[in-house]
Amino acid sequence: MSIKTGAGAKTPPPFYKRVGRKVWLFFNSLKLTLAVMLTLAFAAGFGTVIEQGLRPAEYIRAFGPKWTSVIYYTQVNDLYHAWWFTALLALLCLNIIVCTFERFPPKWKALLNQKPSGKFNARIISNCSHNNTIILATELDKAREKVLAVFKKKKYKTQLTTASDGHYIYAWRGTLGRFGSDIVHISLLLILLGSILGGFYGYKDNKIVYEGDTMTVPEAPFQVKLNKFWIDFYDTGQIRQYNSLLSVMENGKEVLKKQIWVNEPLYYKGIRFYQSSYGSAWDRIKRADIGLLKKDSKRIKTTVSVDWGKTVPLKGTPYSIKLMGFAADFAYDNATKTVFSQSAETKNPAVHIEIYKGKEMISNPWLFLNYPGIFPAIPDSEDDLVFAGFTGIMYSGISLNKDPGTNVVWLGALVMGLGFFLAFFITHKRLWIYIKSEGNSSEIKIGGFINKNQFALEKELKDIVHRIESD
Amino acid sequence: MVLSLVFFSFSFGFYILAALFYFGNWTLKKKWLGQLATSISYVALFSTTMILIMRAGESGHAPFSNLYESMVLFVWGINLGYLILEYRHKFKAIGAFVMSLAFLAMLSASLLPYRFKSVEPLNPALQNKWHWLVDLLSKVGLEKYAIGWLDFHVFTTFVGYSAFAISFGISIMYLIKNRSEARGGKGGLLAAFPDSKMLDELGYRTIAWGFPFLAIGIVSGAVWANYAWGTYWSWDPKETWSLITWFIYAAYLHARVTRGWRGKKAAYLSIAGFLAILFLYWGVSFVLPGLHAYA
Numbered sequence: 001m002s003i004k005t006g007a008g009a010k011t012p013p014p015f016y017k018r019v020g021r022k023v024w025l026f027f028n029s030l031k032l033t034l035a036v037m038l039t040l041a042f043a044a045g046f047g048t049v050i051e052q053g054l055r056p057a058e059y060i061r062a063f064g065p066k067w068t069s070v071i072y073y074t075q076v077n078d079l080y081h082a083w084w085f086t087a088l089l090a091l092l093c094l095n096i097i098v099c100t101f102e103r104f105p106p107k108w109k110a111l112l113n114q115k116p117s118g119k120f121n122a123r124i125i126s127n128c129s130h131n132n133t134i135i136l137a138t139e140l141d142k143a144r145e146k147v148l149a150v151f152k153k154k155k156y157k158t159q160l161t162t163a164s165d166g167h168y169i170y171a172w173r174g175t176l177g178r179f180g181s182d183i184v185h186i187s188l189l190l191i192l193l194g195s196i197l198g199g200f201y202g203y204k205d206n207k208i209v210y211e212g213d214t215m216t217v218p219e220a221p222f223q224v225k226l227n228k229f230w231i232d233f234y235d236t237g238q239i240r241q242y243n244s245l246l247s248v249m250e251n252g253k254e255v256l257k258k259q260i261w262v263n264e265p266l267y268y269k270g271i272r273f274y275q276s277s278y279g280s281a282w283d284r285i286k287r288a289d290i291g292l293l294k295k296d297s298k299r300i301k302t303t304v305s306v307d308w309g310k311t312v313p314l315k316g317t318p319y320s321i322k323l324m325g326f327a328a329d330f331a332y333d334n335a336t337k338t339v340f341s342q343s344a345e346t347k348n349p350a351v352h353i354e355i356y357k358g359k360e361m362i363s364n365p366w367l368f369l370n371y372p373g374i375f376p377a378i379p380d381s382e383d384d385l386v387f388a389g390f391t392g393i394m395y396s397g398i399s400l401n402k403d404p405g406t407n408v409v410w411l412g413a414l415v416m417g418l419g420f421f422l423a424f425f426i427t428h429k430r431l432w433i434y435i436k437s438e439g440n441s442s443e444i445k446i447g448g449f450i451n452k453n454q455f456a457l458e459k460e461l462k463d464i465v466h467r468i469e470s471d
Numbered sequence: 472m473v474l475s476l477v478f479f480s481f482s483f484g485f486y487i488l489a490a491l492f493y494f495g496n497w498t499l500k501k502k503w504l505g506q507l508a509t510s511i512s513y514v515a516l517f518s519t520t521m522i523l524i525m526r527a528g529e530s531g532h533a534p535f536s537n538l539y540e541s542m543v544l545f546v547w548g549i550n551l552g553y554l555i556l557e558y559r560h561k562f563k564a565i566g567a568f569v570m571s572l573a574f575l576a577m578l579s580a581s582l583l584p585y586r587f588k589s590v591e592p593l594n595p596a597l598q599n600k601w602h603w604l605v606d607l608l609s610k611v612g613l614e615k616y617a618i619g620w621l622d623f624h625v626f627t628t629f630v631g632y633s634a635f636a637i638s639f640g641i642s643i644m645y646l647i648k649n650r651s652e653a654r655g656g657k658g659g660l661l662a663a664f665p666d667s668k669m670l671d672e673l674g675y676r677t678i679a680w681g682f683p684f685l686a687i688g689i690v691s692g693a694v695w696a697n698y699a700w701g702t703y704w705s706w707d708p709k710e711t712w713s714l715i716t717w718f719i720y721a722a723y724l725h726a727r728v729t730r731g732w733r734g735k736k737a738a739y740l741s742i743a744g745f746l747a748i749l750f751l752y753w754g755v756s757f758v759l760p761g762l763h764a765y766a
């Protein structure tokens with residue numbers, strides 16, 4: 001038995017390195033990019049076919065119990081937040097990162113440090129897909145000056161090598177365009193980063209605020225007060241806009257006042273406030289009109305307006321009335337013995353009042369707008385009270401949104417724009433020119449390569465040849 | 472309502488004629504037919520522009536607010552894009568395909584039921600103007616014509632769609648031409664097509680325009696949504712489908728730099744991309760529930 005060890009023997013790279021290499025190669029593949037992109041496209045499309053975020057009962061109605069359990073198991077009811085969808089996005093990110101790491105540094109070196117390569121093989125020119133030969137009736141050095149002047153005018157960088165058999169010129173422009181795709185890829189990472197930031201450090205909330213009320217804002221050192229809500233109409237009666245007049249309150253003082261509407265949020269200290277819904281309150285009103293009449297008559301003798309929560313004396317009578325409650329669509333729950341509103345509509349409006357005679361409360365009935373006198377308001381009395389009208393309170397539905405990632409997303413979008421511009425509209429053109437003496441004249445051979453957009457190169461070469469030939 | 476309809480009828484006629492003459496030029500190989508087709512396309516472009524201007528005058532807002540108007544914008548983009556392409560590269564055979572698409576789009580716009588056509592005031596979610604532009608225009612009394620994110624969003628999206636429509640036509644031509652080249656076919660009608668390499672390149676160039684425009688459309692839509700709905704992205708079906716199409720075209724771009732995926736496979740991706748656009752444009756509005764009013 002002999003164990004060979006020695007400097008000469010090649011040990012295979014350790015296991016983890018081989019695996020690491022394989023993983024790296026896996027992520028460094030454009031085919032993976034294509035596969036992931038098309039899978040993402042397909043999955044996202046699937047998510048638009050299965051309606052998202054329904055309640056289980058609704059899925060069961062649409063798909064039956066068996067498929068519903070499949071839906072929940074695969075999380076396609078919330079597909080865009082399913083772990084496997086997130087994993088696909090992560091795969092794309094890794095793919096981008098690895099590709100960029102692999103390709104960017106060598107590209108950077110090759111493109112930005114174009115060191116003089118000296119004399120190149122003139123055959124490179126005839127190998128170019130686009131090449132031209134020009135004969136100029138001038139001597140060699142004049143021809144060289146001419147060519148260099150044309151390239152200077154066309155904003156090319158040039159590099160001249162003079163050898164015994166003539167001049168070799170390498171000219172290039174649009175190098176930056178080669179970095180466009182890298183910039184696009186980095187911008188994608190930025191956008192994803194922004195959305196992750198928003199997911200971790202932001203929140204969304206919906207609040208219902210009555211006119212005159214103040215809402216507390218989570219994680220913020222201020223409150224917001226709704227002064228007024230109103231709707232604008234077109235002449236035709238169609239709704240034109242929903243508006244809320246908001247005040248930002250800090251330590252009880254108003255620091256900012258702003259009217260918001262759909263499409264025009266309030267932005268304050270990182271939080272946005274949007275107009276999102278509205279309605280009239282179903283459990284509250286601004287004031288109620290209460291009328292006094294004799295039990296056997298239909299004629300109201302006096303009325304009084306009572307503000308919410310206030311006690312008001314009914315003039316010319318011993319009574320005072322306090323407005324306690326309201327239900328837009330009165331209903332009574334026998335089990336809990338509580339009153340509630342069945343809907344937000346004013347189908348059966350009712351007010352809850354307390355009636356005082358002097359200091360003593362003599363009754364606390366519910367009165368119904370649609371059924372005056374149905375129950376006696378004051379027991380054992382000739383007098384009765386009816387609910388004669390009311391002024392409702394509007395509420396405004398305000399959405400709150402704090403998303404510290406939004407600006408990162410916008411930054412990413414801007415960077416992407418820059419990347420697109422470089423990638424699609426700045427082409428990297430490289431030209432090789434060889435000038436040699438042919439008797440009294442000079443022969444100029446030009447050949448060029450372009451990374452994309454062959455037409456542009458064709459046109460460019462035509463223009464260059466034209467400029468060199470004309471004086 | 473009246474003047475824009477007049478221009479619509481005229482444009483409709485022009486697109487029929489342009490498509491016919493391009494076909495004639497291609498099949499009969501008569502040069503004058505081609506020149507006629509091009510001239511009519513310019514007239515059609517003017518006439519389509521007038522539809523949009525008249526609509527703006529009639530409704531008092533940018534003419535991109537319902538399906539009908541967006542179709543006209545789409546046709547306008549196809550026409551303009553095609554004429555630029557023809558001016559630069561002088562291939563009239565492409566016109567037979569692309570102008571037929573424009574004609575089909577006009578046809579479907581004219582067949583839309585009335586409720587997609589009528590001039591309507593904007594509903595609350597669609598009202599959004601750039602303050603700086605309103606301020607600027609109000610100095611000369613034209614603040615009525617200020618535009619906002621919505622108009623910008625629709626406009627850029629549709630420029631993108633138009634470019635993709637053109638590349639769709641070109642990709643189909645590519646597949647036809649490529650097949651005939653593979654069989655060694657030379658003459659016949661296909662001789663008037665640019666060679667397949669050229670078609671591949673032209674398809675790429677049009678997508679290179681469409682892709683960033685669609686991206687700007689998506690981003691400006693996100694900016695607008697951030698104003699109107701409070702989030703820049705909510706996976707609404709329209710948003711999702713715009714992302715899907717964008718991914719398909721991203722795959723197309725990458726297919727072109729991947730060995731074994733160039734040419735034919737890329738052309739199929741471009742066709743798939745346009746089908747996705749059609750679904751994004753029509754399918755989503757009618758089939759899937761969502762927040763978008765149309766386009």
Ligand code: HEM
Pocket residue numbers: 027028029030033092093095096099100103178180181184185188423424721724725728
């Ligand atoms: C949604 C994701 C992506 C988008 C939108 C995107 C976008 C782009 C764009 C616009 C280009 C320029 C294409 C052109 O000039 O024709 C490009 C090129 C490229 N992309 Fe992506 N990309 C994405 C993901 C990836 C990933 C994951 C990889 C990783 C392999 C990748 C690798 C490349 C490469 C190698 C190029 C060619 C670079 C060049 O020719 O200079 N891309 N990409």
